[in-house]
Amino acid sequence: MKPFNKKELEVLAARIRLETLKVIHSRGFGHVGGSMDLADLMAVLYGAVMNYDVKDPRWPDRDWLVLSKGHAGPVAYATFGLMGFYPLEEAYTLNHPHTRFPSHTDRKLTPGVDLTTGSLGQGVSTATGAALGNRIDGRQNHVFCVIGDGEADEGQVWEGLHFACAHKLDNIVYFIDNNGYQLDGPTADILPHSSLAAKAEAFGLYTQEIDGHDVAAIYQAIVNAYAKKGMPSCIVLDTCKGKGATFAEVNHEHSSQPKEDAWAEALAAAEKALAEAEKA
Numbered sequence: 023m024k025p026f027n028k029k030e031l032e033v034l035a036a037r038i039r040l041e042t043l044k045v046i047h048s049r050g051f052g053h054v055g056g057s058m059d060l061a062d063l064m065a066v067l068y069g070a071v072m073n074y075d076v077k078d079p080r081w082p083d084r085d086w087l088v089l090s091k092g093h094a095g096p097v098a099y100a101t102f103g104l105m106g107f108y109p110l111e112e113a114y115t116l117n118h119p120h121t122r123f124p125s126h127t128d129r130k131l132t133p134g135v136d137l138t139t140g141s142l143g144q145g146v147s148t149a150t151g152a153a154l155g156n157r158i159d160g161r162q163n164h165v166f167c168v169i170g171d172g173e174a175d176e177g178q179v180w181e182g183l184h185f186a187c188a189h190k191l192d193n194i195v196y197f198i199d200n201n202g203y204q205l206d207g208p209t210a211d212i213l214p215h216s217s218l219a220a221k222a223e224a225f226g227l228y229t230q231e232i233d234g235h236d237v238a239a240i241y242q243a244i245v246n247a248y249a250k251k252g253m254p255s256c257i258v259l260d261t262c263k264g265k266g267a268t269f270a271e272v273n274h275e276h277s278s279q280p281k282e283d284a285w286a287e288a289l290a291a292a293e294k295a296l297a298e299a300e301k302a
């Protein structure tokens with residue numbers, strides 16, 4: 023882990039937000055809401071926490087990221103491009119014919135993607151299996167798995183967490199993106215969970231709940247998770263769906279297809295947020 027540097031990570035998060043918008047803008051529509059709210063997490067993971075080699079994305083000792091909510095692909099493509107896995111502009115082909123950047127993450131197509139996801143729930147199982155496999159192989163690395171709060175409706179999520187606890191997998195950290203919304207409305211109206219943190223804790227995970235847009239809180243929660251031995255960790259991120267996308271944040275949109283003037287406004291706002299972060 024690199025030492026914590028608030029400004030560096032906040033600038034990176036702002037850059038990831040701007041680039042995520044540009045990636046989706048290249049197609050004109052896509053999963054803005056559930057991508058933008060992960061920018062702060064991605065900045066902390068790729069800017070300070072994870073070990074990886076952009077020249078060797080399959081380096082066996084790397085830390086793994088599994089976006090179980092695979093529809094957040096654009097935020098991963100923006101982050102990986104900024105980190106140097108490929109020229110960033112390549113990701114401005116989101117969902118175009120023959121692109122390496124499909125809307126949902128695919129390990130066979132995109133350098134930096136560790137596991138294919140998109141069918142909600144399944145990434146939790148495969149990430150958990152990867153953590154077990156890494157431990158059997160004697161590796162010291164970690165797996166990070168991002169779950170949506172709507173995705174947590176899937177029974178498979180809880181089977182995966184149960185398995186990780188039973189096998190005392192302390193080399194995996196699950197994040198729950200607790201933005202309160204899923205595809206067709208507020209999570210509380212569709213299948214309320216009461217407290218996802220209380221549920222994860224009851225399953226036996228070392229659980230923390232934090233502001234998912236606070237890079238210092240995210241970094242510290244991961245430090246705490248690393249220090250906890252003999253059990254998997256869960257970090258519930260309280261987030262705002264669509265954070266930083268002017269057209270999506272107000273209504274916490276799941277998929278967005280704004281008109282060109284709304285795109286222009288959002289891109290300008292993201293440029294401004296980046297300039298302000300750089301100046302701070």
Ligand SMILES: Cc1ncc(C[n+]2csc(CCOP(=O)(O)OP(=O)(O)O)c2C)c(N)n1
Nearest residue numbers: 056140141142170171172173199203204205
């Ligand atoms: C098994 C499965 N069922 C349904 C879908 C369709 N789907 C895609 S995203 C989504 C909502 C997910 O909500 P959430 O996990 O809260 O994601 P976020 O709000 O963070 O984007 C649904 C139902 C799917 N991808 N997989």
